[in-house]
Amino acid sequence: MYIWEQKDWPHFTFDSDKISVVSEECHILQGKLLSKMECLGFAEKEDKVLSTITADIIKSSEIEGLILNKEQVRSSVARRLGIERAGLVYADRNIDAVVEMMLDATQNYEKPLTEERLFGWHACLFPTGYSGMYKIDVGKYRTNEMQVVSGGIGKEKIHYEAPSAKQVPLEMQKFLEWFNAWPGDSLVKSSIAHLWFVTIHPFDDGNGRITRAISDMLLCRSDKTNLRFYSMSSQIEKQKKSYYEILENTQKGNLDITEWILWFLNCLLNAIKESYAEAESVLKKYSFLHQIEDISLNERQHRVLNKLLDPEWFGVLNTSKWAKLAKCSTDTALRDITDLIEKGILEKESAGGRSTNYKLKKI
Template identity: 60%
Template sequence: MKVFIHQKDNWPEFTWRSNDFMNLLSEARNLQGRLLGKMGTLGFELRNEALLDTLTLDVIKSSEIEGEILNPDQVRSSIARRLGIEIAGAVESDRNVEGVVEMMLDATQKCFDPLTIDRLFDWHAALFPTGRSGMYKITVADWRKDITGPMQVVSGAMGKEKVHFQAPDSDFVEKEMTQFIDWFNKSKIDLVIKAAIAHLWFVTIHPFEDGNGRITRALTDMLLAQSDKSNQRFYSMSAQIRLERKGYYDILEKTQKGDLDITAWIIWFLNCLINALKSTDSVLIRVLFKANFWQKYIDIAINDRQRKLLNKMINGFDGKLTSSKWAKIAKCSKDSAVRDINDLIDKGILQKEAAGGRSTNYELIGMPAGSRVGKGEFHP
């Protein structure tokens, strides 16, 4: 019984009904143009700040979808170094952070370069610099071998597993990928629709033993950058997919168990893209707030610990800031943290949160609620 889409006789001759999503495509294209125009009015430094924010969010959320939590400071520092952007408080980054940043920047900053097998293998090697995924040794920079059995997406307890998807047999991967890469480089269809198809096609082939999701999203970003005619990224599909993760897996499973008419998948993808484009308002609000914030307090004495924590709060610290957390992140004593905080309260920069609780929490005065670009606390 041919259960999965890649087992259909005409695979991968996808079909779709353009009339069903033409309005969505027009809306997405309009939002892309408006966003690029809006970002074009910013000065060089603010545009770099927005770019750095977006790329940092994209890398963090793409890894988070796979259950891997990256240190935001390391991600931000790694991206800044590679783009030649100077930031305060830059830190050294772990190899796994450097690898995923290297892949995402290669995909977006060199979006107009052709896709090749070697390029994909380089990305895969960057994701797994030790040759292992967690504790397990995996095949790196080569197609999967299926030594332990077919590549499956499974849920449920042992003995009661549910197979959501089974990828093509490893014997067919090289041929599948040769066809995919040729299409990726030569197809002339609308680039937004092409991004939707490439995402589905690549993740269905599942050519690697691990890392397929992150590479899929890198390819998606690559084609969306081409569609923007710009390697500067100001919106994150990965962040939006993370927010809509349940819907993403539902439509993906339904499509992979369906026929070759992928209209429903394209409609979902376009809606996700539209939501991603609309969410960039929070990035712009935060970037403008940060620029105005430091200009406002340019003549106020602020020590290095205070500057570090204030930047963290502006950049997206979304937990409850207490004196204990301040001390831990600033690597200082609790007494020093309290003095830092009280000094900023006296200067009208911080205030106690109105909501009470077991601990006293602090917030920036005037911080717009819509400026937070991520959820969850920064990890010191």
């Protein structure tokens, strides 16, 4: 028996005491992240929003096995948000349409969710009327039965069977009435909406991506801003295996969805924590650069220092690594490094000789 076949569907229940602990932790960290982002300059904040929305769109598609061109997505987002960036590339209409859907969900998060709006999002995902090679019903609810199946021909495994097509309009009416009226915690509401919508599976295709757009819409309401600083879809993609497991188990369970909500909120907590750590790294970088802004440095030194301050930097710094990063000879690299040591910016990490490594010195 699937969850939607339960007698009291869709009257979900959950343990409020268990959930409130994690929900409160999420809310506190949301506030800390927003405060941290306020410390960034305008350009840095813009960059973070641009990279977050780009990642959200790309990762939401990757969860479904669809790979989008990162530069095209980034360019399309930048243009629509009015962010001026050099090197923007042309984005084809499929990517522009996907970006349009996500931005409508997050930039217009206070607007009601309606059938017309959902149909518009669906049309954005499939502007040609096809999903791959197959023609589908676009901008309207499905008229066929829906199963989630894996495995090759003859070895199919049915993971889930959605409500019949004739039930979908009424199921969606109930969902939309709840969505636009329920006054509860937006984080808990986001988790319930995610499960409820994907359980109905109202469209021929694209249900997962629209589900995550709906979740993001409610997360914006919780943040009370359309500025996106963390990506829930990126975190779900990292935890994809457990995501599908908890989803399948919940859809085959009873109406107590406590475990699903806890999984969702902990996934969200991980997403916010990751973004908070990145924000701290960015602030440390700009604090460091501010402290050395009056020190005379050449172009190579500026370039390599920025690399060292990047949150994704790993490994050791030695003359050969410097030469590679700065595209210069090892002799020039040693002169650059020695100069920075004399200026108190770098220091030796180990004993001298061929194995000498260097690191940034705290100023």
